[in-house]
Amino acid sequence: xxxxxxxxxxxIANVSCGFDVLGLALDAVGDxxxxxxxxxxxxxxxxxxxxxxxxxxxxxxxxxxxxxxxEKSDYSGGFEIEIDKRIKPGSGIGSxxxxxxxxxxxxxxxxxxxxxxxxxxxxxxxxxxxASQVAHADNVAPAIYGGFTLVRSYNPLDIVSIPxxxxxxxxxxxxxxxxxxxxxxxxxxxxxxxxxxxxxxGNLGGLIAGLFQEDYELIGxxxxxxxxxxxxxxxxxxxxxITSGAKQAGALGSGISGSGPSIFALSQGEVTAEKVAEAMHxxxxxxxxxxxxxxxKVNTQGVKPL
Amino acid sequence: xxxxxxxxxxxIANVSCGFDVLGLALDAVGDxxxxxxxxxxxxxxxxxxxxxxxxxxxxxxxxxxxxxxxEKSDYSGGFEIEIDKRIKPGSGIGSxxxxxxxxxxxxxxxxxxxxxxxxxxxxxxxxxxxASQVAHADNVAPAIYGGFTLVRSYNPLDIVSIPxxxxxxxxxxxxxxxxxxxxxxxxxxxxxxxxxxxxxxGNLGGLIAGLFQEDYELIGxxxxxxxxxxxxxxxxxxxxxITSGAKQAGALGSGISGSGPSIFALSQGEVTAEKVAEAMHxxxxxxxxxxxxxxxKVNTQGVKPL
Numbered sequence: 219x220x221x222x223x224x225x226x227x228x229x230i231a232n233v234s235c236g237f238d239v240l241g242l243a244l245d246a247v248g249d250x251x252x253x254x255x256x257x258x259x260x261x262x263x264x265x266x267x268x269x270x271x272x273x274x275x276x277x278x279x280x281x282x283x284x285x286x287x288x289e290k291s292d293y294s295g296g297f298e299i300e301i302d303k304r305i306k307p308g309s310g311i312g313s314x315x316x317x318x319x320x321x322x323x324x325x326x327x328x329x330x331x332x333x334x335x336x337x338x339x340x341x342x343x344x345x346x347x348x349a350s351q352v353a354h355a356d357n358v359a360p361a362i363y364g365g366f367t368l369v370r371s372y373n374p375l376d377i378v379s380i381p382x383x384x385x386x387x388x389x390x391x392x393x394x395x396x397x398x399x400x401x402x403x404x405x406x407x408x409x410x411x412x413x414x415x416x417x418x419x420g421n422l423g424g425l426i427a428g429l430f431q432e433d434y435e436l437i438g439x440x441x442x443x444x445x446x447x448x449x450x451x452x453x454x455x456x457x458x459x460i461t462s463g464a465k466q467a468g469a470l471g472s473g474i475s476g477s478g479p480s481i482f483a484l485s486q487g488e489v490t491a492e493k494v495a496e497a498m499h500x501x502x503x504x505x506x507x508x509x510x511x512x513x514x515k516v517n518t519q520g521v522k523p524l
Numbered sequence: 525x526x527x528x529x530x531x532x533x534x535x536i537a538n539v540s541c542g543f544d545v546l547g548l549a550l551d552a553v554g555d556x557x558x559x560x561x562x563x564x565x566x567x568x569x570x571x572x573x574x575x576x577x578x579x580x581x582x583x584x585x586x587x588x589x590x591x592x593x594x595e596k597s598d599y600s601g602g603f604e605i606e607i608d609k610r611i612k613p614g615s616g617i618g619s620x621x622x623x624x625x626x627x628x629x630x631x632x633x634x635x636x637x638x639x640x641x642x643x644x645x646x647x648x649x650x651x652x653x654x655a656s657q658v659a660h661a662d663n664v665a666p667a668i669y670g671g672f673t674l675v676r677s678y679n680p681l682d683i684v685s686i687p688x689x690x691x692x693x694x695x696x697x698x699x700x701x702x703x704x705x706x707x708x709x710x711x712x713x714x715x716x717x718x719x720x721x722x723x724x725x726g727n728l729g730g731l732i733a734g735l736f737q738e739d740y741e742l743i744g745x746x747x748x749x750x751x752x753x754x755x756x757x758x759x760x761x762x763x764x765x766i767t768s769g770a771k772q773a774g775a776l777g778s779g780i781s782g783s784g785p786s787i788f789a790l791s792q793g794e795v796t797a798e799k800v801a802e803a804m805h806x807x808x809x810x811x812x813x814x815x816x817x818x819x820x821k822v823n824t825q826g827v828k829p830l
Contacts, residue, residue, distance in 0.1 A: 235725070237721075237722060237725075238722045238726075239725060368726065368729045368730060368733060369726060370726045370727060370730035370742075370745065370746060371723070371726055371727070371730075371745070376730070378729070378730055378733050380733060406718065407718065408717060408718055409715045409716065409717055410715065410716060410718060411714060412712065412713065412715065412716060412751070415716055415724065415751065416543060416544045416545060418721065418725055419541070419542070419543075419545060419721075419724055419728040420544075420545040420674065420675060420676045420677055421676060422725040422728055422729050423545060423546070423674045423684070423728050423729065423732045424676035424682070424684055426732040426733055426736075427674060427676075427684050427686060427732055427736070430732075430733070430736040436676075436684065439676065439677070439682060440676060445718070
């Protein structure tokens with residue numbers, strides 16, 4: 219195979235109580251990427267449509283992730299990449315992670331899969347580092363593994379796939395304001411009380427158990443974040459109205475997607491997820507904020523060929 | 525039924541990364557209790573053997589837990605309790621929880637099970653409050669539900685049963701020094717860094733996933749505690765030698781049982797758990813510390829009739 223076209227999913231990181239460790243992949247929104255082998259060494263980004271992003275390899279997250287892979291590979295050639303960038307940068311649904319993950323996943327396919335998913339995550343994390351100064355894995359892990367993933371440990375990197383209940387749908391609304399991941403990390407407090415910590419790991423445990431047991435009520439009860447949401451939600455217009463409206467419309471729970479400003483809700487069944495979308499829509503319409511909205515099944519496959 | 529004799533299991537709370545939320549019940553060590561109905565209202569502790577503990581109802585954890593149950597019951601009579609106290613108070617394997625849980629579980633049986641397990645935990649928590657000033661649930665929950673339990677939330681109280689892998693065995697060693705739960709809580713830091721918090725909920729998520737998947741390696745990797753163990757282990761003689769010796773003998777991982785001084789290790793299979801016991805035995809023998817040691821399957825039933 220000389221060329222491959224892939225779908226690179228948007229992802230929701232943190233998922234309320236799982237700050238920096240939990241993430242899930244989406245099906246309804248993602249980038250499209252074409253990667254092809256070239257005789258010439260190195261990575262060349264030949265075209266980006268949809269967004270104004272740097273073509274220079276060292277300044278592009280897909281380029282940087284790809285270089286990390288090349289460095290560990292005995293492949294003597296290089297790659298060309300075309301990106302149809304459908305996820306808006308700064309939206310909080312893993313825009314940089316989609317490009318980084320898609321690039322390394324596609325290259326691995328073209329090379330006959332010499333690398334494991336864990337290695338691909340490590341390469342893609344270099345793209346995350348370029349985007350936000352922090353090589354976090356909570357978006358790239360679900361983008362590559364699919365479904366829900368837990369980053370149990372960063373050192374050594376240990377990623378655990380968590381099963382996805384069949385009827386779980388996500389609704390994500392993106393108010394048209396931009397928050398940079400690096401900025402939204404700066405406002406976080408560097409300490410928390412032991413009491414808050416206990417609540418957080420209690421909820422994270424409950425969420426993991428709920429996902430394994432397909433216990434939608436438990437998933438809903440566990441979608442609480444007492445560490446980050448109280449601070450970051452201040453940056454997001456109408457946050458409380460959106461989340462309380464989602465709950466009223468039947469959502470199991472909701473929270474900030476990644477570092478925001480997107481807000482996600484999880485629901486049992488597509489019908490409820492659509493009702494939640496309608497409620498979110500009405501809320502932002504009434505306060506006059508422009509937005510994109512997506513309803514999506516959880517994508518259990520991750521990056522996939524098109 | 526007028527009288528019941530029950531086994532009241534010892535329990536391991538915290539289980540490394542699950543401070544204040546996780547616990548498991550043991551099979552090989554516990555109290556024995558006889559509870560009988562009486563025409564006279566109230567609770568009377570008629571006999572305690574094995575330990576020197578108060579007979580006065582209001583000063584005894586079983587008495588206080590029983591009174592909490594009676595208060596919510598329409599039963600017009602009372603109960604007599606005899607306790608064969610085989611778990612040493614202050615050992616860190618849920619001595620007070622065994623008595624509190626056993627009392628209310630037995631009373632509920634004699635009354636025809638009017639109360640749910642969740643309600644029984646709430647009654648038993650009153651005994652915990654008497655013992656350590658804090659109405660914690662991480663010992664009484666596994667004592668009543670059996671197996672592993674997660675206290676997802678205290679307010680409202682939300683307890684989640686976590687499945688127990690079939691080959692999971694615990695080894696628990698109790699150095700003959702006493703640490704009061706109230707004292708060992710005092711030395712805890714009231715704050716932690718966000719970075720430490722992230723490691724802790726990553727590990728807790730990994731442990732829950734490992735238990736669901738019967739992934740013994742993942743269980744082992746997740747048995748890390750960066751919050752409490754670095755502080756509390758200072759109070760426990762030979763802690764590092766015991767835990768490194770356990771690991772060398774094949775244990776998946778280890779940690780402080782409850783607030784100590786007992787140390788637990790989890791192993792796959794009884795043979796390994798016995799080897800771990802032998803290694804722990806040798807360590808304490810070589811440094812001249814007296815100890816009790818137990819090897820036990822995880823008790824998936826909790827309090828049970830004898």
